[in-house]
Amino acid sequence: MPLPLADRTILVYEYLTGGGLYSTGPATLPVSSLLNEGAAMVRALTADFAQIEHCQVHALCDVRQRDLDLGHCARHLVHDAAEELEILQHWSARSDWTVVIAPETGGALSRRIEVVEKAGGRLLGPSAKWVQVASHKTETVQQLAAAGVATPRLLRSLDAAIYPDDYPLVIKPVDGAGSLGLQRLELPVPGHPAANTPGQWHVEGWVAGLPASVSLLCGDQDTIVLPAGQQCFSEGLHGHYVGGRLPLSQPWRDRAERLAQKAIRALPGAWGFVGVDLILDNAEDGSRDVVLEVNPRLTTSYVGLRELVGENLAEIMLCLAEGGHCDTVLPLGGIEFDADGTTRCSSGSG
16 A cells, blocks of 8 residues: 655644643643653654655654654744744645644644644644534534434433432533543532533433444545554543553454444544544443544554554555555554553453
């Protein structure tokens, strides 16, 4: 699947390492837990693009993180919030493709995608319109359910849970990224913030089962479904994401990948790297499997998947974006990966 020989300029923007924290500030996001994830993604992606012949790679870099090793990538140092958006605008307009990686929280992802679009840049990822739907967890679930995709039971607000059988519940910010702000409630909690500001929270019934994720590489002519994997979380009611295991064993993998494809078909317009989070039930026919949410951006799974398949995923993304067709990507073995990008061999999961 070689790409035609031609000079390409690729701009990679990752929010946490590329200057986004000047706008957000450390009080809004748990920087210590997310910064390693962001660094792992931008290292992996820039390295893969740099391996493509005749491909020039550029990236924004927060000057406070100038020690971040991005290999042969050309780095553009960011000193403040205004400069971050100015550099993003400048280089996206001059690049053949731009990849934007940012949390959905507070519209961070949508805003930077809009900067690229207004600059006339070409996104190697979803449009701002698609991101606006996928970034809102409640709107996503409603659209999926309307298309016949199985999802958890959705509640209008926390106050709608008035019976004991309504619990346990899962509550998370409508624009949360990953497991940020996720809570599981076993019983009613008087005065919970989700009851006071219902529009800011997504409330759904708890679904027991195996947390899984499927990543897809989407183009106009073709979509590549990457091997499904298990998501791993720390223990406790408010467990946070710590990594994953790839691939799921059969028949879990087939079930996850079929459901993920159905979810993406229900949200037409997916482009580039997107992810689908699911819960797989013990029912062997998959009748109780559900889709939790859709990730409108590259996720930490990328660092595990690139090791698992032994192929250049960035090159496949580029090929699909330019109208090419690609073969199915198959796993070479089993991989475990941590949120900070550390990988190790395993026997898979499921």
